[in-house]
Amino acid sequence: MVTISSCRYESDDDPVIYPEEPESTSDTIAAPKPEEYFRALSLPNSYMVQPGETITIPVIKAYAVWEQYKDILRTKLSREATLSATLLWQDRKDLVASVVLTENEIEYSEITVTLSNNSGNAVIAFKVDDIICWSWHLWVTNYVPENNINGRTYEWDNNGDGISDYIWMDRNLGAISSGIKLTYVDSLDACGLLYQWGRKEPFPGDRDLKAGFNNTIPRYYSRTIYDIDGNILEETGSIPGKGIHTTPISIDKAVHNLYKAITNPLALLMHDRKESNPYEEWFISWDTKNTDNSLWGTNIGKGVFDPCPEGWRVPSYKNRLSPWNRLDNASTPYSRLGVFPLAGVRRHIEPQIPVGSLIWAGEMAYIWSSTPMISSPEEEVDYLKPTPGFAYAYQVLSNYSSTAYIGKSNAASIRCVRE
Structure with a gap:
């Protein structure tokens, strides 16, 4: 049998024993309304950014997609998980200067990426309990x-x-x-x-x-x-x-x-x-x-x-x-x-x-x-x-x-x- 924790599959055949999900402590933080998730689905998966700029990426699209496709993905993203963001890759080693996650109210958290003065491509990953649950392409160009x-x-x-x-x-x-x-x-x-x-x-x-x-x-x-x-x-x-x-x-x-x-x-x-x-x-x-x-x-x-x-x-x-x-x-x-x-x-x-x-x-x-x-x-x-x-x-x-x-x-x- 397959079950889910955060955005991770678990199996009875898996020798690793995962801890049970803690009970929710986020009752005071309301989840986005369905119409907010619907709007978030149309947010872009890539951003054109000028060299040297700083861009802020809302992570709500990740939650909206996992909600929309929960029957296929067999889960929703946990609201109790540890959140993080990282540079997955860049095609110039000095393209991305920093990646910072600002945790607001769970789904309303944002990733701020600062670029160098070079052109190229980068992929930024958003993690829930250290599992990548969404990623964005940054197209750094003067075009x-x-x-x-x-x-x-x-x-x-x-x-x-x-x-x-x-x-x-x-x-x-x-x-x-x-x-x-x-x-x-x-x-x-x-x-x-x-x-x-x-x-x-x-x-x-x-x-x-x-x-x-x-x-x-x-x-x-x-x-x-x-x-x-x-x-x-x-x-x-x-x-x-x-x-x-x-x-x-x-x-x-x-x-x-x-x-x-x-x-x-x-x-x-x-x-x-x-x-x-x-x-x-x-x-x-x-x-x-x-x-x-x-x-x-x-x-x-x-x-x-x-x-x-x-x-x-x-x-x-x-x-x-x-x-x-x-x-x-x-x-x-x-x-x-x-x-x-x-x-x-x-x-x-x-x-x-x-x-x-x-x-x-x-x-x-x-x-x-x-x-x-x-x-x-x-x-x-x-x-x-x-x-x-x-x-x-x-x-x-x-x-x-x-x-x-x-x-x-x-x-x-x-x-x-x-x-």
Whole structure:
């Protein structure tokens, strides 16, 4: 039997004996009302921050999500637990100067993060009894897309009716360059971060652009990440460690994979090929085989797990057409939607290559949409209907680009559009 303490699963087979939950002593501190939780669900999972700034992050979204998904996560966050916050990783060892948790009234606590004068990416974790129960991506950049400062945006009409359907950023999520200089370093900086479909947790991309198509060895050579003290967090492949690693979803089937995703933002959740599963799906539960097609939202709104900053979202199909429809060729150095760097992917399934390997950097990129695959792109998407574990994306090669679909367990690029 599985039970819960704080935000941790416990099992009768677990040799560790956990103490019983203490009786509540927080009667004088009222829990947020349902409408407050509802509003908190729309708070962003990532923040665009200028170098040198200080940002304050409300933690109420963590409590709202665990309340909203309690049937899947099988618990709510304890109001009696010890709270803490920490830097999980940064891709420059001097990017984050400090992380401080201010405990107000439990759910109304806040995390204050002070940044250095550098650009880059960081992930901040919120812990309840030392278990990560939510995390946020900080995109530290001088780019201000709302005002076209240090970059620009692109309007796009995907059906040719003369009405703008999308406003695109000019770079990938997490990129510190738009890639417009077309130098090797600039192109690498433009790659940004990689995401498994439906997850808010970012993963660093390849360290170079030379992986190619013929890579037949395990490749865990991602961009270096560091802890708060500047120590390198080595990527460890299929072996759990302090850095990025791959976790088979077949491990501990009693625990839902959404729980694993939230509590371990460093883990890529992928199949180990020992289980028969036709879905290429990290989220899918083993008992019902159901998925959730709305993690990143639908064609009418942004999802709870959308990784784009406030005011932006992962693009969805519109007019029953791809967000990139009418984009003739994104492989040119300067397409009508800017430069699309060949960032590669974290591959879910590839012959002779262990799952989670980095592949195709410098050769290919996929850019996610939030729209799950259906039998025909012209069909109206039913986001409540379980579908196979694929989603639509935009495939870009050095000499070709088109709409495609890939398994949701792959980690690919994102380019945000305005809400």
